[in-house]
Amino acid sequence: MNDQRLRALLFAPTIDWRALCEIIPDLSKLDATPQYFVHHAEGDVGIHTRMCLDEMRNDLRWQALPSDEQYACLLAILMHDIAKPQKTITEDDGRITSKGHSAAGNTQARGILWKIGVDPVIREFVCRVAHYHQLPFYLTTNPRYEYEFRKLSLVLPLRLLSICSRADASGRRTTPPETRQLTLDAIDIFGMFAEELGLWDKPMVHAGVSERGLYLEKRGEIDPSYPWPAANKRGVAFVMCGPAGMGKSTVASKWGLPIIGLDWAREELEAGYGDKKGEGQSKQLAQAELKAYLGKGSSVVFDATNLEKDKRDRLCETINGYMADCIFVHVEAPHDTWLAQNKGRGDRSPSSKTLYNMIDRWGAPIGDEGNAQVYYNDGKIIPVWGALDDEKMNEQLVRAKRIFDNPLGKPI
Numbered sequence: 001m002n003d004q005r006l007r008a009l010l011f012a013p014t015i016d017w018r019a020l021c022e023i024i025p026d027l028s029k030l031d032a033t034p035q036y037f038v039h040h041a042e043g044d045v046g047i048h049t050r051m052c053l054d055e056m057r058n059d060l061r062w063q064a065l066p067s068d069e070q071y072a073c074l075l076a077i078l079m080h081d082i083a084k085p086q087k088t089i090t091e092d093d094g095r096i097t098s099k100g101h102s103a104a105g106n107t108q109a110r111g112i113l114w115k116i117g118v119d120p121v122i123r124e125f126v127c128r129v130a131h132y133h134q135l136p137f138y139l140t141t142n143p144r145y146e147y148e149f150r151k152l153s154l155v156l157p158l159r160l161l162s163i164c165s166r167a168d169a170s171g172r173r174t175t176p177p178e179t180r181q182l183t184l185d186a187i188d189i190f191g192m193f194a195e196e197l198g199l200w201d202k203p204m205v206h207a208g209v210s211e212r213g214l215y216l217e218k219r220g221e222i223d224p225s226y227p228w229p230a231a232n233k234r235g236v237a238f239v240m241c242g243p244a245g246m247g248k249s250t251v252a253s254k255w256g257l258p259i260i261g262l263d264w265a266r267e268e269l270e271a272g273y274g275d276k277k278g279e280g281q282s283k284q285l286a287q288a289e290l291k292a293y294l295g296k297g298s299s300v301v302f303d304a305t306n307l308e309k310d311k312r313d314r315l316c317e318t319i320n321g322y323m324a325d326c327i328f329v330h331v332e333a334p335h336d337t338w339l340a341q342n343k344g345r346g347d348r349s350p351s352s353k354t355l356y357n358m359i360d361r362w363g364a365p366i367g368d369e370g371n372a373q374v375y376y377n378d379g380k381i382i383p384v385w386g387a388l389d390d391e392k393m394n395e396q397l398v399r400a401k402r403i404f405d406n407p408l409g410k411p412i
Contacts, residue, residue: 002116010074015053017046020078024112027078029085036096041173045084052077052171059170061163069160072122076129076164077171079109083130105130111359115335120377124384128156128366129164136165136190137183147220149197150204154212154367154386158194159201162187203367203386209325209396210234213371217320235324236299236400237290239315240331241306241365243358244350245342248331251376252301255397260289261303294322299400307363316370327388327396328365331376372396 002023009019021028031046042048056062056077062070083104090096106127113123142148169183194200206212206224210231215224240248252259265285271278293300306312312328319326333341342355365373367386374381374388381390
């Protein structure tokens with residue numbers, strides 16, 4: 001219901017900021033968050049956000065979009081600076097900075113919009129815009145811009161990112177005033193580069209998940225469109241991602257592959273959730289078991305929350321080091337379903353407080369992570385940009401079971 005009301009407010013003839021703050025209370029903090037006059041002479045973050053919304057609604061390119069894309073872009077602009085209040089500081093020289101607000105906004109927006117009930121495909125677009133909304137300002141100056149453009153095309157549609165970035169740049173005033181126009185010119189150049197590279201409205205071309213992962217691992221030093229002869233000989237590690245109680249184990253149990261992870265390790269060690277010594281031992285056991293499977297060339301499921309990107313990156317590096325493909329499997333359930341699933345899970349499960357703390361740091365794998373990603377919502381694969389669909393995911397499961405099947409289905 002809140003999602004429907006939010007959509008109606010964003011499409012209303014005039015923006016009712018107070019009503020938006022009632023649905024998303026964190027928005028009210030923007031009005032008390034100052035900005036540095038050089039980049040934002042218009043005033044606080046709340047003023048800037050409202051100016052951005054007005055600029056987008058007046059943009060002819062936005063007006064030509066289908067309704068769902070219009071809503072996604074409006075919501076992205078509404079949330080693009082949501083983390084500035086927690087990241088804004090005044091430096092010793094008087095400058096006001098908000099370093100890290102983009103990445104933090106990715107995480108913060110996800111929890112907020114999930115609770116409201118925003119469609120997860122739209123929500124993930126919003127989170128990615130929050131993370132990357134400033135890239136079109138300067139990406140074309142990167143000496144390795146072709147690689148960076150291709151990588152970014154795996155994350156979100158560059159056409160829509162360009163529209164959002166233009167609204168962000170238009171919805172501010174600068175000191176001196178001409179700086180604003182330089183940013184708008186840079187966004188136009190960003191669009192020209194994206195079209196020239198064939199990435200304006202589609203991800204980069206790649207032959208498969210192995211080639212795609214190798215392209216990212218080698219930072220663009222190979223041609224990802226060329227089929228790699230050894231690809232079908234690689235094992236597959238499906239790495240589950242998502243807060244506890246979302247249904248990760250239920251999804252993985254249908255695949256017929258061995259499942260290891262922290263829950264398995266806790267049961268082996270009879271360790272309770274939150275027991276400091278037990279948690280450390282469980283992580284060590286799960287990691288050792290993962291490496292044992294990878295070492296013998298077996299496909300495997302690694303079941304843990306994996307909410308932070310740095311942890312996912314380390315896992316991917318380990319998996320690729322064993323010449324296996326890392327596929328991140330993001331699993332979520334609607335808020336009410338999640339609450340019901342977490343009742344009475346026992347002492348080997350986190351408390352309600354711990355569960356909600358997970359939501360506050362809920363990072364999801366995005367398009368440039370691992371060899372591939374797939375998103376499940378309520379047990380079904382959903383079409384998040386750049387992720388595997390049902391057919392492609394089934395191909396990976398068939399490959400995993402055909403080549404490296406473990407007939408016992410048990411830990412080694």
